[in-house]
Amino acid sequence: MGKAPKKRSLADKVRKTKTSSEIKNNPFEVKINRKKFDVLGRKSKHDVGLPGVSRSKAVNKRKETLLKEYKQKNRCSKFIDRRFGEYDTKMAPEDKILQRFTMERQRVHEKKDVYNLNEEEELTHYGQSLAEMEKFNDVVNSDDESEEKGLLSAELTASHFGGGGGLLRKKALGEEEEGGQRAKSRQELIEELIQKSKQEKRERQVQREEAQELTEKLDQDWKNIQSLMVKKTPKADKQEEKPKLEEYDMMVRELGFEMKAQPSEKMKTPEELAKEEREKLQKLEADRLRRMMGEEVVEGAQSQIHFSADDLNDGFVLDKHDKKTLAYQDGKWNMGEEEEEEEEEDEAEDEEGEGESSEEQESDAEEDEVEEEEEEEEEEEEEEGSGEDDGHSDLESEQESENEEEEEASPKPKKTLSKEEVKAQQEAAKAELPYTFAAPESYNDLKDMLRGHTSDNQRLIVARTQKSNHPSLAVGNKLKLQKLFGFLLEYIGELATRSPPELSTIDKLIPEVYALCQMFPDAACKAMQSILGDAAHSMEETLEVKGHAAFPTLDMLIYLKVTALLFPTSDFRHPVTTPALLFISQALTKCPVRSLQDLTSGLVLCSLGVEYVSFSKRFLPELINFLVGTLHLAVQDKASLGYIVVPPFRASGKYSDLLVLSSSESCRSWSKKSLPLSATQQLDLGNDPDRDTHRLTCLSTCLDLVKRCCLLYKDLPSFTHIFQPIRTLLSKHLSTQTLPEPLQELSSEIVEAISSMPVTQSALVFDKRKPIPLKLLTPKIVEVLDYGKKRGSTREEREKERLKHKYKREFKGALREIRKDSRFLAREKLNEVMNRDAERKRKVKELMGSLATQEGEWKSLKRKKK
Amino acid sequence: MAPAKKRNVSSVKTAEKSAKKAKVDLSKTVERILESRKHANDVFDILESLQAEQEKEVISAVAACSELFCALLERKELFLGKLPGEEDALSGGYSAEDKYRIFMRHRYTSCVEILLEHLSHEHAMCCLMKFAAGEGLHPLEDLDWSEHYTFPERYTLSFVALVDNLLSKATDNSLLISRFQEFLEMEDVRYYVMSSIRDNAVVPVYQNNVFTLMSSISMPNQESELTNFMVKQEAKHEDWKAAKLHEHKRVFERMWLGFLKYKLPNSMYKKVLVILHDSILPYMSKPTLMIDFLTAAYEIGGAISLLALNGLFVLIHQHNLDYPDFYKKLYNLLEPSVFHVKYRARFFHLANVFLSSSHLPVYLVAAFAKRLARLALTAPPTALLIVLPFIYNLIRRHPSCRVLIHKPSAEDEPFEDPYLTDEEDPAQCRALESSLWEIKSLQKHYHPDVAKAALLINTPLSEQEDDISETLEVTTYELMEKDLKQPEIKSVPLEFETATRLLKGGGDVLGQHFCLA
Numbered sequence A: 001m002g003k004a005p006k007k008r009s010l011a012d013k014v015r016k017t018k019t020s021s022e023i024k025n026n027p028f029e030v031k032i033n034r035k036k037f038d039v040l041g042r043k044s045k046h047d048v049g050l051p052g053v054s055r056s057k058a059v060n061k062r063k064e065t066l067l068k069e070y071k072q073k074n075r076c077s078k079f080i081d082r083r084f085g086e087y088d089t090k091m092a093p094e095d096k097i098l099q100r101f102t103m104e105r106q107r108v109h110e111k112k113d114v115y116n117l118n119e120e121e122e123l124t125h126y127g128q129s130l131a132e133m134e135k136f137n138d139v140v141n142s143d144d145e146s147e148e149k150g151l152l153s154a155e156l157t158a159s160h161f162g163g164g165g166g167l168l169r170k171k172a173l174g175e176e177e178e179g180g181q182r183a184k185s186r187q188e189l190i191e192e193l194i195q196k197s198k199q200e201k202r203e204r205q206v207q208r209e210e211a212q213e214l215t216e217k218l219d220q221d222w223k224n225i226q227s228l229m230v231k232k233t234p235k236a237d238k239q240e241e242k243p244k245l246e247e248y249d250m251m252v253r254e255l256g257f258e259m260k261a262q263p264s265e266k267m268k269t270p271e272e273l274a275k276e277e278r279e280k281l282q283k284l285e286a287d288r289l290r291r292m293m294g295e296e297v298v299e300g301a302q303s304q305i306h307f308s309a310d311d312l313n314d315g316f317v318l319d320k321h322d323k324k325t326l327a328y329q330d331g332k333w334n335m336g337e338e339e340e341e342e343e344e345e346d347e348a349e350d351e352e353g354e355g356e357s358s359e360e361q362e363s364d365a366e367e368d369e370v371e372e373e374e375e376e377e378e379e380e381e382e383e384e385g386s387g388e389d390d391g392h393s394d395l396e397s398e399q400e401s402e403n404e405e406e407e408e409a410s411p412k413p414k415k416t417l418s419k420e421e422v423k424a425q426q427e428a429a430k431a432e433l434p435y436t437f438a439a440p441e442s443y444n445d446l447k448d449m450l451r452g453h454t455s456d457n458q459r460l461i462v463a464r465t466q467k468s469n470h471p472s473l474a475v476g477n478k479l480k481l482q483k484l485f486g487f488l489l490e491y492i493g494e495l496a497t498r499s500p501p502e503l504s505t506i507d508k509l510i511p512e513v514y515a516l517c518q519m520f521p522d523a524a525c526k527a528m529q530s531i532l533g534d535a536a537h538s539m540e541e542t543l544e545v546k547g548h549a550a551f552p553t554l555d556m557l558i559y560l561k562v563t564a565l566l567f568p569t570s571d572f573r574h575p576v577t578t579p580a581l582l583f584i585s586q587a588l589t590k591c592p593v594r595s596l597q598d599l600t601s602g603l604v605l606c607s608l609g610v611e612y613v614s615f616s617k618r619f620l621p622e623l624i625n626f627l628v629g630t631l632h633l634a635v636q637d638k639a640s641l642g643y644i645v646v647p648p649f650r651a652s653g654k655y656s657d658l659l660v661l662s663s664s665e666s667c668r669s670w671s672k673k674s675l676p677l678s679a680t681q682q683l684d685l686g687n688d689p690d691r692d693t694h695r696l697t698c699l700s701t702c703l704d705l706v707k708r709c710c711l712l713y714k715d716l717p718s719f720t721h722i723f724q725p726i727r728t729l730l731s732k733h734l735s736t737q738t739l740p741e742p743l744q745e746l747s748s749e750i751v752e753a754i755s756s757m758p759v760t761q762s763a764l765v766f767d768k769r770k771p772i773p774l775k776l777l778t779p780k781i782v783e784v785l786d787y788g789k790k791r792g793s794t795r796e797e798r799e800k801e802r803l804k805h806k807y808k809r810e811f812k813g814a815l816r817e818i819r820k821d822s823r824f825l826a827r828e829k830l831n832e833v834m835n836r837d838a839e840r841k842r843k844v845k846e847l848m849g850s851l852a853t854q855e856g857e858w859k860s861l862k863r864k865k866k
Numbered sequence B: 001m002a003p004a005k006k007r008n009v010s011s012v013k014t015a016e017k018s019a020k021k022a023k024v025d026l027s028k029t030v031e032r033i034l035e036s037r038k039h040a041n042d043v044f045d046i047l048e049s050l051q052a053e054q055e056k057e058v059i060s061a062v063a064a065c066s067e068l069f070c071a072l073l074e075r076k077e078l079f080l081g082k083l084p085g086e087e088d089a090l091s092g093g094y095s096a097e098d099k100y101r102i103f104m105r106h107r108y109t110s111c112v113e114i115l116l117e118h119l120s121h122e123h124a125m126c127c128l129m130k131f132a133a134g135e136g137l138h139p140l141e142d143l144d145w146s147e148h149y150t151f152p153e154r155y156t157l158s159f160v161a162l163v164d165n166l167l168s169k170a171t172d173n174s175l176l177i178s179r180f181q182e183f184l185e186m187e188d189v190r191y192y193v194m195s196s197i198r199d200n201a202v203v204p205v206y207q208n209n210v211f212t213l214m215s216s217i218s219m220p221n222q223e224s225e226l227t228n229f230m231v232k233q234e235a236k237h238e239d240w241k242a243a244k245l246h247e248h249k250r251v252f253e254r255m256w257l258g259f260l261k262y263k264l265p266n267s268m269y270k271k272v273l274v275i276l277h278d279s280i281l282p283y284m285s286k287p288t289l290m291i292d293f294l295t296a297a298y299e300i301g302g303a304i305s306l307l308a309l310n311g312l313f314v315l316i317h318q319h320n321l322d323y324p325d326f327y328k329k330l331y332n333l334l335e336p337s338v339f340h341v342k343y344r345a346r347f348f349h350l351a352n353v354f355l356s357s358s359h360l361p362v363y364l365v366a367a368f369a370k371r372l373a374r375l376a377l378t379a380p381p382t383a384l385l386i387v388l389p390f391i392y393n394l395i396r397r398h399p400s401c402r403v404l405i406h407k408p409s410a411e412d413e414p415f416e417d418p419y420l421t422d423e424e425d426p427a428q429c430r431a432l433e434s435s436l437w438e439i440k441s442l443q444k445h446y447h448p449d450v451a452k453a454a455l456l457i458n459t460p461l462s463e464q465e466d467d468i469s470e471t472l473e474v475t476t477y478e479l480m481e482k483d484l485k486q487p488e489i490k491s492v493p494l495e496f497e498t499a500t501r502l503l504k505g506g507g508d509v510l511g512q513h514f515c516l517a
Helices: A004-023 A053-072 A091-112 A130-134 A145-159 A167-182 A186-231 A235-261 A272-290 A334-341 A341-363 A368-389 A399-408 A419-432 A441-451 A456-468 A477-497 A503-519 A521-546 A554-566 A578-588 A596-613 A619-632 A688-712 A720-734 A741-756 A795-865 B002-007 B011-020 B026-035 B037-050 B055-075 B088-089 B096-117 B122-137 B157-167 B174-184 B185-196 B204-215 B244-260 B266-283 B287-300 B303-319 B328-333 B343-355 B360-377 B381-396 B398-404 B435-441 B448-458 B476-484 B505-511
Strands: none
Touching: A004 A368, A053 A795, A091 A186, A130 B476, A167 B011, A167 B096, A341 B303, A419 B505, A441 A456, A441 A477, A456 A477, A477 A503, A477 A521, A477 A554, A521 A554, A521 A578, A521 B476, A554 A578, A554 B244, A578 A596, A578 A619, A578 B476, A596 A619, A596 A688, A596 B174, A596 B343, A619 A688, A619 B002, A688 A741, A720 A741, A720 B185, A741 B026, A795 B448, B002 B088, B026 B122, B037 B055, B037 B096, B037 B435, B055 B122, B096 B122, B122 B435, B204 B244, B204 B266, B244 B266, B244 B287, B266 B287, B266 B303, B287 B303, B303 B343, B328 B343, B328 B381, B343 B381, B360 B381, B360 B398, B360 B435, B381 B435, B381 B476
8 A cells, every 4th residue: 555656656756757848848838048149168047948837836836825825814823734744745645644653652652651660670681671582583584574674684685595696586575575565454564663663773782782792802802912912021121121221211312302402404604694694684674664664564574583383473482583503613613602701691591501400300300391491591591692792793794793893892881890709799699599480460579579689680580580481381471571571661760760870770671671572562562652651741731831841850761762772763653662752852842951960861862862863864853953952052152143042942041051161171171971871860060170071071962963963864955954053053153162172173073064065956846747648549458368257347346246236136036026926916816806706696696596496486386376 | 775885895895805715606696796786795706706816717707797797787787978986976976876886887897907908818808799799789878879870889998998909019819819700790890890990000919910800801792791780770770880881891991901001021911912812802992992002012022922913813804904014024923933832823823814815925925935844944743733734725825836846947957045044024035936845854754744744745735725723732742642542553563673781772872972870
C-alpha cells in the first residue's frame, strides 16, 4: 500500500516535467525577446520567456497568499492545523500518517511509563540491557527484514556467502519482500517498525563496545612493551650519567643562547654600519622636513623606530636605532671602546649586571630568565652608550661628528668632586641601592624615593624603576610608567623652583624623561600640554587683570627647554611645540623688563626661541622686538632714536636704562662667561662692577642672538626692514659708546651682515597657474579596456549610480506587483459577486419553478375538482 | 512731664552711660520710645551705640535709627519749619508738644551727622536715603510747592550732605558709589544728583569719585521711561523738572561739560573716552559740544587718540562733523604699539568701518595696506590674524590696489622698496609703487595659522570678504587652546635625536650662553 502512491507520484513528476518541456516547445506558450544585435560571449538569461507559465505561477502564489489574506479579512479567529506535517509538502501522505501514528504511540507509551517502576531500572552488562541480551536476538540478521534494515545485512551476507552476486540476490529479496509485505496487516507493519529501531540501537551499542575492548587491549599490550623498554637501561648507569647530561645540556643551551643574542645578520663592517645609520637619519630628516612644510603625514611613514619582527610593539626596545651591532674596528671590539670612556658608569653597570645575575641565579636558573637577564643587561649597556656623547662618533655621518666636536668644545658643567671621590661615593651609595623599585603611585612617592640620593643615583633609581616596571612584565605597568612621566615632569619643575635650583639633577634625569617619552608619546604629549596650558592660562588671567605679567619662572623655562628636547620644534603644526612657541612669544610681548633678572629670563626665552626656529627658520617677530628692546636698554642717549621700540619696552622711562654701564672701567676687565640659569630667579649683584659685568654678558648674549637671527632670516624678503632698527641701533647709537673689544667686533659684524644683504626685490606676482584650456570641440576618445562597466566616474559615484538604478528597478517592480495584486483582487471580488448572483438566480429560479409546479398542481387540482 | 525730663538730661545721660554699658536691646528701646514719650530719653542709647567701636553694634544701631526716625517722620513728631536752638526752645514759649518735637528734631540732626561720619558703611548710606525719602514725603521745612517745583531733597540736610560726602576729596569712595547706583535708578534722585555735581577741583581722588558717580548714571532713553520716582509729586507733576527728559539731558550735559573742562590725568582721559560713545554722547542734548574735547583728545596721540576715534566716529557719522585730514591722522596713528594696546579690537573695528567706504582714493587705501603690512612685521600672532584679513579686505574692496600683491609688469626687475616709512602724508608715501613683501616674509611665520593666512597672497584673492569681527577678540591663550584641546591626535611626532643633556640640542644656543649652575 505504501508503494503504490509513491509510484504514482513519481509518475506525476515525470508527467509534469514532460509537460514543462512540452510547454517550452509549444510555440504558442513561448515568447521570444528579440535582441537587436548579438553580442559575442554574452549569455542572456531572458531571451525566452514563458508568459503563460509565469502568469499562472503568479496567480497561484496570489491565491495562496493574497486571497487567503483577503478571505481572512475582518475575521479575528483563525484555523490552524497543527497536525504533524500538515503543511509539509515534501512529505508523502503515507509518511505523514505513519509519523503521526508513531508519535501518538510514543505519547501513550510515555504516559504508561511514568508509573511503571520495573521498567525504569534496567540491568545492564557492558552498557547493554540484560533483558535485551536474554532474548538472544543478537545474531538475528535474517533476510526477512525490511528493505532499509536489510541493506547492511544483505550486503554482509552477499559478501560472506558470495555466489550468485549481490545484485541478483538483492533483487530476489526485494521481490520476495514485496510479496510478503502485501500479506502484512497494518498492525504488523508497525510492530516491525518498532523492532527495527530497537535493533538498530542495540547494534550501535555492540559496535561501541567492541571498539572499547580493542583499545583496552591495545593499552595493555603497550604497557607490557613499555615496561620492557624501560627495563633495558640499568639503574646504576642512569644515576651516573645524569650530571653529565646537565652539563652538556647547559653547554648546548649556552651556545644556543649566544647564537641567539648575536645578530642574525652577518657582521657588518663599519662602513656598512655608518651607511645604515646615515640612511636612517636621512629618512627621519626627510620626515621632519615634510612635517615642517605642513604636509599631511602619511600613515606608515610615521614609524621612527625600526621594529624587528619579534617586537611586541610595546616599546621594549626603545633605543633600537641606537643599538650597536657587534663590530670590529681596527681589530678591537667596538663596544669595549665605548665602555672605556666613562669608567664609573660602566663599573656601576657591571656591578648591577652581576647583582642581577647573582640574584637570578639564586632563583631558578631557567632559560627564560637567563635570556631576559641578558637582554636587560644588553639594553642597559646600550642606554649607557647612548647616554655618552661621542661613543660612536666615528660611526655616524660626518655632519654628526662635526656637531659633536662642537659639543665637546662647548663648556661642560664643571665637576666639583674629583673622579676618585665620585667613584668612591658612588660605590658606597650603590651598595645600598636596591635593584628593583615599585613604580610610584603618587608624586610624593616619587619624591620619597629620590630624596637624599645623589643626582646620578636618582637617575639610576628612575632607570631601574622604569625597567622593573616594564610594560611587558605586567598588565598595569604601562599606566604606572605613564604616570611616572608626569611625576618626573613635576619633579623637574620642583627641582627648578628650589633655591638654589638643582639643575644638574635635572640634567641627569633628561635621558630617562626622553626614554619614557619615546615609550608613551601620547601620555607625554598630554602631560606637557597640561603644563603649558596651565602656565598660559595663569598668565592670561594676570594679563586680564593687570595688563602685564611677570616673566615665567625658571621651572617654566626648563619645561620649555625639555619640550624642545622631547618634541620636534620644526613641525608646521605640532600639538606641543606650537603652543610652547606661542607661550614664548606671549611672554616676550607681555612681560615688561623691570630688572636684570627679568632681562636674563627674557634672554633665556630668546635663546629658546632661536633654538625652536633654528631648524625651520621660521620668523618670530617677538624675538626681534625683544632683542631690539634689549639693545635699546643699553643706549645711553635716548634722544633722537631713529627707530621705534615695541612694547613691552618703552622709549623712555624708569627701567629704560637697565643695561647702561655705570662706568666704562668695567669694559676692560670684562670677559665672556656663561650666565647661570639661576640668574633668572635671583641675582645678588652688590656692587656696580659686578652689575656691569652682568650687563655686558647680557649684551653679548643679545648680540650673539642677533647675529644668529641675521643668519636665520637672511632669506626673508623684508630682511632689511626687519633688521632696520637693529642696524640703526648698532651703527648710530651703540658704536659711539665704549664697549669691550669682542662686543664691538660682534656688532660691526652684524652691521656688515645686515648691510650686505640685497635691498632690491622683485615685485610680487601671483603664483603661475596652469592656464585653463579652451573647450575643444573634437570628441574625447577614451580607450575602453573592460566592457560592461560604466566608466568615467569614481568608485563612489559608480556605487551611487548602481544603487540608484537598483532602487528604480525595485520601485518599478513593486509598483507593478501592487497593480497586479489589485487587479487580482478585483477579479476575485467580481468572481464572488458573479457567483453570488448566479446562486441567487439559481435559487430564484428554483423557487419560481417550485412555485410554478405548486401553481400547476393547484390548478390541476382545481381542474380535477371541477 | 517731658520738660522735667529734659532738664536732667545730662545727669541721666551720664548715669545711663555707666549703668547700661552692657548690651542694650536696641529694637526694644525703639519700640519703647515709639510707644510712649516717657521713654524719649532712651534715644541717647541709640545714638551712643551708633558711635560704638564694634561694627555689629553700629549696624544694629543704624537699623534702629532708621526705624525710629522714619516712624517719627511719618507721625510728624519732628519739628517743622525753622529749628530753634535747643536752649531757645527751653526758654521760648513753646508748648510741651512743641518742645518734644524740637528735642526729637535735634536728635535727628545729630543722628544724621553721625551717620555722615560713618558714611563708609553702606548701611549708613541706605539709612540716610531712607531719611531722604521720608523727608520727601513729609517735608520738614514748610515749603510752598507753588514756588519751588524742586525736589525736597535739595533742601534736606541729609541728601545734600550725602552727595557732598560721596564726592570726598580725600578718600576713594568707588565701592560706596557703586552701592549708591541703585538709588540713581530713581529719576528724581538722579536729576538732583546730576544738578548737584557742580563745583570741580583738580584733585585726582575727587575726580575719580566724580567720574565713578557720573559713569554710574544710566540715562533713560525715552520720556515714558521716567516712572521710577523716589518721591511722587502728585500735584504739579507736569511742571516738575525732574520728570522731563530734556531737562535730564540738559543737566547731564552740563555736568559732563563741567567735568571735562578741567585738565584730566591720562588714565581718566582714557576712562572717559571708553564710555563716551555709548553712555555719554547719545544722552547729550547737543553732542556737537563734545567736538572740541574729542579733537583735542585725537591730537594727543597714542592710545588716547585711538579711543577718541570712537567718539569722533559717532559725531562724523550721526552729527555731520566734517573733520579735515581725518584719514591722514588715522594713518599716522598706525604705529607698532597699535598691536599691543588693550583697545586693539576696538581700533580695528573702527578702522574697518572707516576704510569700508568705496569712495576712498586708491593711494590712501594702498598707503594703509602697506603701512599695516610694515607694522605686521612686529606684531604678535593674534594681531596678525586680524591684520592680514584686514589688508586682504582692503585689496578686495579696491581692486586697483591689487598691484600691491600682483605686479606682473615689473616682475623681473628687482628694485628697492619705494615706500617711505617716515612720510606722514599718505599721498606722498609711494605705497602704490611698492609690493607687500612683508606678507611674503610672514609666510615663514612660526604660527601655522598666520603662515597659512599669509600664503593667500600667492593666488588671486577670493571675492568674498573675510569677516574680521570674529578674530578681533581672540587672545593668545585661545589660540593656544586650539592646539592644546585637539580631540584626537593620531600619533604625536617625537624628536628623534636622543636627548642626553638639558642644554644640548636645537643648535646649542642656550648651552652656549647659559650654564646650569
